[in-house]
Amino acid sequence: MRALIVDRSAPGGLRVGEVPEPVPAANQALVRVTATSFNYGEVSHGIETAAEGTVLGWDAAGVVVQAAADRSGPAVGTPVVTLDEGGGWAEVRAVRTDWIGVAPERAEPGALSTIPVAAGTALRALHRTGPLLGRRILVTGATGGVGRYAVQLARLGGAHVIASTGDPARHGEALRALGAHEVVAGPAQAGGGLDGVLDMVGGAQLVEAFDQLGEGGTLVAVGHSAGEGENFPFGALFSGPGRDDRSIVTFMLLFCDGLDRDLTWLARQVADGVLSPEITWRGGWDDASEAVGALLGRRLHGKAVLDLT
Numbered sequence: 001m002r003a004l005i006v007d008r009s010a011p012g013g014l015r016v017g018e019v020p021e022p023v024p025a026a027n028q029a030l031v032r033v034t035a036t037s038f039n040y041g042e043v044s045h046g047i048e049t050a051a052e053g054t055v056l057g058w059d060a061a062g063v064v065v066q067a068a069a070d071r072s073g074p075a076v077g078t079p080v081v082t083l084d085e086g087g088g089w090a091e092v093r094a095v096r097t098d099w100i101g102v103a104p105e106r107a108e109p110g111a112l113s114t115i116p117v118a119a120g121t122a123l124r125a126l127h128r129t130g131p132l133l134g135r136r137i138l139v140t141g142a143t144g145g146v147g148r149y150a151v152q153l154a155r156l157g158g159a160h161v162i163a164s165t166g167d168p169a170r171h172g173e174a175l176r177a178l179g180a181h182e183v184v185a186g187p188a189q190a191g192g193g194l195d196g197v198l199d200m201v202g203g204a205q206l207v208e209a210f211d212q213l214g215e216g217g218t219l220v221a222v223g224h225s226a227g228e229g230e231n232f233p234f235g236a237l238f239s240g241p242g243r244d245d246r247s248i249v250t251f252m253l254l255f256c257d258g259l260d261r262d263l264t265w266l267a268r269q270v271a272d273g274v275l276s277p278e279i280t281w282r283g284g285w286d287d288a289s290e291a292v293g294a295l296l297g298r299r300l301h302g303k304a305v306l307d308l309t
């Protein structure tokens with residue numbers, strides 16, 4: 001079968017090649033992949049560190065062509081959206097059934113492929129901030145794949161949503177259209193009293209965002225795109241009136257249970273137009289290097305979808 005293979009001598013570190021079809025374990029279904037989407041983590045850390053010849057790919061949408069031998073998961077012919085630690089950038093993937101969401105027949109595969117890492121992370125990270133209705137929530141890195149879903153989901157949950165981007169003049173209108181009540185140029189402008197923060201950037205932005213938390217507020221450290229350390233000035237972790245009981249929690253999507261249910265729910269929201277997949281780049285097998293370069297260069301804001309047909 002065709003696959004995108006790690007080859008660091010090729011543009012973007014990937015080339016199209018032939019690999020054997022995967023052999024599924026008892027709890028895995030085989031899925032014919034029709035679309036995948038790229039995530040920052042796999043195109044940065046993944047391509048840089050994987051062994052040459054590896055087939056990466058966390059997100060993939062397609063159709064079940066062989067049900068799991070242990071009879072878990074969907075039947076042959078079911079349209080699905082899938083998540084795994086690799087193998088999604090190929091014509092066929094073997095995937096454990098608790099990482100498969102069932103999609104409505106009407107759903108568009110490219111839109112579905114944006115869901116697993118980006119929307120799954122946004123949903124689960126928002127759960128970590130607690131109730132959303134009437135709460136003040138800041139999303140940093142709001143223009144990215146996770147950020148755009150986080151803005152939409154926080155708004156859907158009834159939060160007052162503050163979106164942070166390095167370039168509000170360029171992205172403000174789009175972020176407001178997704179549901180942001182305010183668009184700011186950094187966490188320091190969030191106005192304080194935050195109940196929750198989804199931080200996709202890390203470094204100085206995490207430190208600034210923590211300072212904006214109100215009493216009982218939770219910062220979920222999702223991403224570290226800034227690639228720098230978090231240096232808290234003396235006093236930053238003091239308690240005080242309106243600043244007691246603040247916390248920072250770490251997060252890893254792949255350690256979450258019950259993702260099949262979330263993927264199924266998210267697929268329905270995207271198919272029904274409740275959530276926008278925010279596809280800002282789309283290409284085919286031979287175009288991968290363009291998307292990799294744009295994501296790494298912070299020029300691609302939103303989701304990059306690759307049609308693998």
Ligand SMILES: NC(=O)c1ccc[n+]([C@@H]2O[C@H](COP(=O)([O-])OP(=O)(O)OC[C@H]3O[C@@H](n4cnc5c(N)ncnc54)[C@H](OP(=O)(O)O)[C@@H]3O)[C@@H](O)[C@H]2O)c1
Nearest residue numbers: 040041141143144145146165166200223224225226252253
């Ligand atoms: N823990 C987990 O399970 C998990 C799951 C998914 C993603 N992540 C991580 O979460 C982060 C976001 O993922 P994503 O897929 O949404 O990435 P993305 O599409 O690249 O979006 C990240 C956004 O952050 C901003 N940004 C990028 N580089 C930056 C820098 N050096 N300094 C400040 N801002 C920067 C950009 O917004 P502006 O240019 O508009 O400022 C960009 O749109 C990544 O670090 C990813 O690895 C973690």
